[in-house]
Amino acid sequence: MLTPGHMSGRWTSLFCLLSVLCALFTPAVSVKEHDFKKCDQSGFCKRNRAFADQAVASSSWHSPYNVLPESKSFKDGQLQATILKTINDNGDTVRLPVTISFLQSGLARVTVDEEKRQKKEIELRHDSKARKERYNEAEQWVIVGGLALDKGAKVTYEDKSQITVQYGPTSNFEAVIKLAPFGIEFKRDGKTQIKFNDRGLLNMEHWRPKIEPPPEPEKKEGEAEQTEEEKKEAEKKEEERKANEPKGEDESTWWDESFGSNTDTKPRGPESVALDISFVGFENVFGIPSHAGPLSLKETRGGEGKYTEPYRMYNADVFEYILDSPMTLYGSIPFMQAHRKDSSVGVFWLNAAETWVDITKAAGSRNPLSLGTSSKTTTHTHWISESGLLDVFVFLGPRPEDITRKYGELTGFTAMPQEFALGYHQCRWNYVSDEDVKDVDRKMDKFKIPYDVIWLDIEYTDEKKYFTWDSHSFPDPIGMGKQLDAHGRKLVTIIDPHIKNVDNYEVNSELKSKEFAVKNKEGNIFEGWCWPGSSHWIDAFSPAAREWWASLFKYDRFKGTMENTWIWNDMNEPSVFNGPETTMPKDNIHYGGWEHRDVHNLNGMTFHNATHHAVESRKPGEHQRPFVLTRAFFAGSQRVGAMWTGDNQAEWGHLQASIPMVLSQGIAGFPFSGADVGGFFGNPEKELQARWYQAGAFYPFFRGHAHIDARRREPYLAGEPYTSIITAALRLRYSLLPSWYTAFRQAAVDGSPIIRPMFYTNPTEEAGLAIDDQFFVGNTGLLVKPITEKDKNSVDIWIPDSEVYYDYFTYNTIPTVKGHKVTLDAPLHKIPLLMQGGHIFARRDRPRRSSALMKWDDYTLVVTIGRDGKSAEGDLYVDDGSSFDFQAGQYIHRKFVLDGAAGAISSVDAEGRDPKTVKEGEWMAKMHDVTVDKIIVVGAPASWSKSKEVTVESEGKTWTASVSYTPAAKGRAAFAVVKKVGARIGADWKLVLP
Incomplete structure (x- = not known):
C-alpha cells in the first residue's frame, strides 16, 4: 500500500485531495475510536x-x-x-x-x-538529538x-x-x-x-541502560560447543537485564511502541x-x-x-x-x-x-x-x-x-479582550470570495442582525499557503476589509502551524533555511501531511522562530490585512493527518533537544503564544489588544486568547454537552470559551438552530460555524419565525455587553469564571454541586438554563438560595423554594432567564449593528430589589474596548448601591480612586458625554407610586428625573422606570428615592 512518504509530484497532490475528500464525506456517525489509544494500548x-x-x-x-x-x-x-x-x-x-x-x-x-542520570551514555538510536534528563x-x-x-x-x-x-x-x-x-x-x-x-x-x-540479550553465536562448522564459563557469563548478563525489569511488568514497550502502522522509538x-x-x-x-x-x-x-x-x-x-x-x-x-x-x-x-x-x-x-x-x-x-x-x-x-x-x-489570568470579541462572530468553512463576505455583511444589515466579526477558513489562501490570498476568489481583500471597517466590524483569517512544503513559497523556504521547523528523530526537518499536503511545522519553542513568525504578520508581508484583521489558530495540537493518532510522532525533536513526547500538550500553547506576540507587534505603536482563537491549549493559554470546543455536530446532544464543557473551561482558569453554534458537522433543524443561538448568547465566546459541506445557515436564511428568534437572542447578547465586559474584567483581575456553575456561586448547597446545565453570568445575578432538548417548551430550574427571583422579560416574581426546582414555560421564542434579587447590572438598550457602534451610547441600569425589600448592588467596568490604556488607569469602574434605609441609589468609584489622580486621556474625556439614561427598578415598593419624579445629585448639581410606576399584577412584580437620569456614567451621583 502506498504511503505519503512514497509519493511525490502529482501523486502527492492526489493523495492530499483524496485525504481531504475522505475527511469531508465520512458519515457523521461517530469518531473513529480505534484511531486513538485506550489505556491498555498505551504502554x-x-x-x-x-x-x-x-x-x-x-x-x-x-x-x-x-x-x-x-x-x-x-x-x-x-x-x-x-x-x-x-x-x-x-x-x-x-x-x-x-x-x-x-x-x-x-x-x-x-x-x-x-x-x-548515570554517566554512562544512554544508547540513542538513530543518532537521536534527544536530551537525556527528564523534561x-x-x-x-x-x-x-x-x-x-x-x-x-x-x-x-x-x-x-x-x-x-x-x-x-x-x-x-x-x-x-x-x-x-x-x-x-x-x-x-x-x-x-x-x-x-x-x-x-x-x-x-x-532510567536504566538498555541491555540487549546477547545474540546466539553463529556456530561454525567444526566449532566446539559453548564452554561452561561462556554459558555462565551469558546467563549472568541475562540476569542483569531482568534485574532492571520491574517485577511483573512487560518490557515490550520500554524502548519502542507500535500503534497502528506507526512505531514510537524511546531512546530514554x-x-x-x-x-x-x-x-x-x-x-x-x-x-x-x-x-x-x-x-x-x-x-x-x-x-x-x-x-x-x-x-x-x-x-x-x-x-x-x-x-x-x-x-x-x-x-x-x-x-x-x-x-x-x-x-x-x-x-x-x-x-x-x-x-x-x-x-x-x-x-x-x-x-x-x-x-x-x-x-x-x-x-x-x-x-x-x-x-x-x-x-x-x-x-x-x-x-x-x-x-x-x-x-x-x-498561571496567569485571562487576557482582557477587545470588546468586539464579546459580540457575535459569523463563520463557516468557507466564505468563497471577498464578494461573498461583503454580501453576507450587507444582508446582516438588511435584516438588522447585529454581528461584529466574519471569519475566513483555509480556502481564502492560495493553495493552502498561509499569508497568501487566492487571487481569483479574493482579489481585493483590502476593499473587503474596508467595507467591514465602515460598520465597525472585523475580519478573522485562519493561520495554522503547518507550512506547505513546496518550492517558490517564501515562507517555506525561510522556515527550512533558518531551521525553524520541528525535526524528526534523525535531526532532519520533519515532513508530515495536513491540509496543504506535504508540510513542515514551525517549532514555536524556539525564541528565534517566534520572532521570525512575528515578522510574517506585518502588514507589508501579510498583504491584504488591515488593523481590523485578526487571527485563528487551528490544527495546533498539532494535527498531522498521517501521524500516530493524527498527531506528531513522539520521538520528534524540538528546540533545546526535547522530545515531542515531553512537550506535546504544550505545543498548541506555544504556537498560540507566538501568534499573539506576532499580532501584538505587527505595527509599531498600534497598541491594540490581540485577538487570537486557539483550538489546542494548556494551562496558561488563557493569557493569550480564546478557545472553542472543536468540531462538534449539529445534534441536540452536542448542544447539551457544550454547557458543562464551557463551564469546565471557566473553573479551570480559561473562561473565554465557547462551542460552535449550530454544530460544525451536519445541518441543524430549525428548532435546534434557534435553541443553539439562545444558548450561544450565553457562551463567553459566541461564534456560529459550519463545515464546508453544511448548508448555508446565516441567521437571515433561517426563515420566520426562526430568524426573528435568533435575532432576538443576538440583540439580548448585545444589550448585555456592558455586563459581559464587566465579567471579563473580573476574570482578568481575580480569575473568576465568567459563567459560573452552582457549586461556585452557592458552595454550601450540596444538592447543587453536580448541576451543570444552568449557570449565573458574572456577578449580575442573571441565572440562565438554556433549552437543550427537542420539542421542549418548559424547563426546571434549580433554585440555590432563598432570594427572590424575577423573570427577565416579564418581571414576574417566580415562586421559588430554596433547594427545589421551579418549572418555567419556555416556548421556542423564550430563553429561560431569571434575575436574582439584590443585584444591579448595566445594559445598553439601543439596537445597533455592531459593538463599535454602541461605544458612545447611554446606559440603562436594572435594579432587582432583594427579598429584604430595600437593597441591591452591582458594578460596571468600561474602558476604550481596544487598547492597553486601561493599564494606565484609563477606565471607569463604578459601584452601584441601592440603600433603601438611606433612601437612595448611588454610584461611586468601585476601587475608591480619587479622580484627580487619573489624568484623563481622549477616551475618558469623550465619556463625559455618556450618561445613565434610565434606571429600571424591579420589585419597587408601593411608596414609589406616590411620586412622579426623583432628585438626582451629581458633581455639585441637583436636578429631577421623571418616574413611571407600574404596580404588581397577576404574578408580575411592581416596577418603576426612572427616565432621563442624565448623570455621567463616570461620575459620582445619587438618586434620592421617593
Whole structure:
C-alpha cells in the first residue's frame, strides 16, 4: 500500500485531495475510536494501572519509596530530601530528590526528580538529538507568579517517621510528610483534605541502560560447543537485564511502541511518573478539561454509569468527537478541584506529556454518632504521565474563589479582550470570495442582525499557503476589509502551524533555511501531511522562530490585512493527518533537544503564544489588544486568547454537552470559551438552530460555524419565525455587553469564571454541586438554563438560595423554594432567564449593528430589589474596548448601591480612586458625554407610586428625573422606570428615592 512518504509530484497532490475528500464525506456517525489509544494500548498507562491493581489487591502492599532520614533539611519555607526507590529484591535503590515548597500564596508544591542520570551514555538510536534528563521546562511556559516562599512556614513536629510543617497566610494549613513509605497529608484547620500516596501508587520509572540479550553465536562448522564459563557469563548478563525489569511488568514497550502502522522509538526508555491523590471526604471532583462529559467527573474503573477508561489528556484532532466520554480532545488543563459543602481544594499537575487520570470513589464507614448517616465519600485519583517531573501544586481553599484566584496568580489570568470579541462572530468553512463576505455583511444589515466579526477558513489562501490570498476568489481583500471597517466590524483569517512544503513559497523556504521547523528523530526537518499536503511545522519553542513568525504578520508581508484583521489558530495540537493518532510522532525533536513526547500538550500553547506576540507587534505603536482563537491549549493559554470546543455536530446532544464543557473551561482558569453554534458537522433543524443561538448568547465566546459541506445557515436564511428568534437572542447578547465586559474584567483581575456553575456561586448547597446545565453570568445575578432538548417548551430550574427571583422579560416574581426546582414555560421564542434579587447590572438598550457602534451610547441600569425589600448592588467596568490604556488607569469602574434605609441609589468609584489622580486621556474625556439614561427598578415598593419624579445629585448639581410606576399584577412584580437620569456614567451621583 502506498504511503505519503512514497509519493511525490502529482501523486502527492492526489493523495492530499483524496485525504481531504475522505475527511469531508465520512458519515457523521461517530469518531473513529480505534484511531486513538485506550489505556491498555498505551504502554506506560497499562503498566501503571497494573501497578495500581497489584497494590490495591494486596493487603501486604508497601510502597517502595522511602525518604532517607538524614537527607532531609528545612529552610526558608522549603523542605528538601532524597527518596530511595527500592527497585528489586536485592535491595538496590534509585535516588529521587524531592522538594516540598510552601508558598506565600498558601499553596504547597511537591516536585520529585531523578538524581542526575548515570554517566554512562544512554544508547540513542538513530543518532537521536534527544536530551537525556527528564523534561524540566514546563514551568517556564506555564508559571507567571506565586512562587515566593513562605519563610514563616515552620516545622511543628518531627520524629523518625514524619515531619509536620505549618504554613499558609493564617498558618492554618499543615503538611504531614511521612517518611516510610513517603506520603503527604494536607490539612486545613486540623482536618485532612488531600493525601498523596495514601494507597501506595507512587511510581517513577527510573532510567536504566538498555541491555540487549546477547545474540546466539553463529556456530561454525567444526566449532566446539559453548564452554561452561561462556554459558555462565551469558546467563549472568541475562540476569542483569531482568534485574532492571520491574517485577511483573512487560518490557515490550520500554524502548519502542507500535500503534497502528506507526512505531514510537524511546531512546530514554520507560520514564513515566504516577501518583495517587485522594480527596478525603469529597464526592465531587471537577476540571481537567477538555472532555465531552459531565462537569462532575465520573469514576473510571467500570460499573453502571461509570467509565472503563481513565480520563486522557493528550491534545489531538478528534474528528467528530463522541459524547459522555473520557477520551482526549483538543486541549488539556491538568487542574482538578474537589468541592463539598464546607470545603474547596484542588491540585495542579504540572506535566505536559500524555497524561491519564483514573477516578474511583470510596464511601466512608457508618458513624454510630451521626444518627444513621454515613461519613462522606472520598474520591481517589491516580495521575499517570509518560515523562517529565512529578510536579504538583496543592490548593487548600477553602472557597471556590480562593482556588481559581490562586490558580490565576500561578498561571496567569485571562487576557482582557477587545470588546468586539464579546459580540457575535459569523463563520463557516468557507466564505468563497471577498464578494461573498461583503454580501453576507450587507444582508446582516438588511435584516438588522447585529454581528461584529466574519471569519475566513483555509480556502481564502492560495493553495493552502498561509499569508497568501487566492487571487481569483479574493482579489481585493483590502476593499473587503474596508467595507467591514465602515460598520465597525472585523475580519478573522485562519493561520495554522503547518507550512506547505513546496518550492517558490517564501515562507517555506525561510522556515527550512533558518531551521525553524520541528525535526524528526534523525535531526532532519520533519515532513508530515495536513491540509496543504506535504508540510513542515514551525517549532514555536524556539525564541528565534517566534520572532521570525512575528515578522510574517506585518502588514507589508501579510498583504491584504488591515488593523481590523485578526487571527485563528487551528490544527495546533498539532494535527498531522498521517501521524500516530493524527498527531506528531513522539520521538520528534524540538528546540533545546526535547522530545515531542515531553512537550506535546504544550505545543498548541506555544504556537498560540507566538501568534499573539506576532499580532501584538505587527505595527509599531498600534497598541491594540490581540485577538487570537486557539483550538489546542494548556494551562496558561488563557493569557493569550480564546478557545472553542472543536468540531462538534449539529445534534441536540452536542448542544447539551457544550454547557458543562464551557463551564469546565471557566473553573479551570480559561473562561473565554465557547462551542460552535449550530454544530460544525451536519445541518441543524430549525428548532435546534434557534435553541443553539439562545444558548450561544450565553457562551463567553459566541461564534456560529459550519463545515464546508453544511448548508448555508446565516441567521437571515433561517426563515420566520426562526430568524426573528435568533435575532432576538443576538440583540439580548448585545444589550448585555456592558455586563459581559464587566465579567471579563473580573476574570482578568481575580480569575473568576465568567459563567459560573452552582457549586461556585452557592458552595454550601450540596444538592447543587453536580448541576451543570444552568449557570449565573458574572456577578449580575442573571441565572440562565438554556433549552437543550427537542420539542421542549418548559424547563426546571434549580433554585440555590432563598432570594427572590424575577423573570427577565416579564418581571414576574417566580415562586421559588430554596433547594427545589421551579418549572418555567419556555416556548421556542423564550430563553429561560431569571434575575436574582439584590443585584444591579448595566445594559445598553439601543439596537445597533455592531459593538463599535454602541461605544458612545447611554446606559440603562436594572435594579432587582432583594427579598429584604430595600437593597441591591452591582458594578460596571468600561474602558476604550481596544487598547492597553486601561493599564494606565484609563477606565471607569463604578459601584452601584441601592440603600433603601438611606433612601437612595448611588454610584461611586468601585476601587475608591480619587479622580484627580487619573489624568484623563481622549477616551475618558469623550465619556463625559455618556450618561445613565434610565434606571429600571424591579420589585419597587408601593411608596414609589406616590411620586412622579426623583432628585438626582451629581458633581455639585441637583436636578429631577421623571418616574413611571407600574404596580404588581397577576404574578408580575411592581416596577418603576426612572427616565432621563442624565448623570455621567463616570461620575459620582445619587438618586434620592421617593
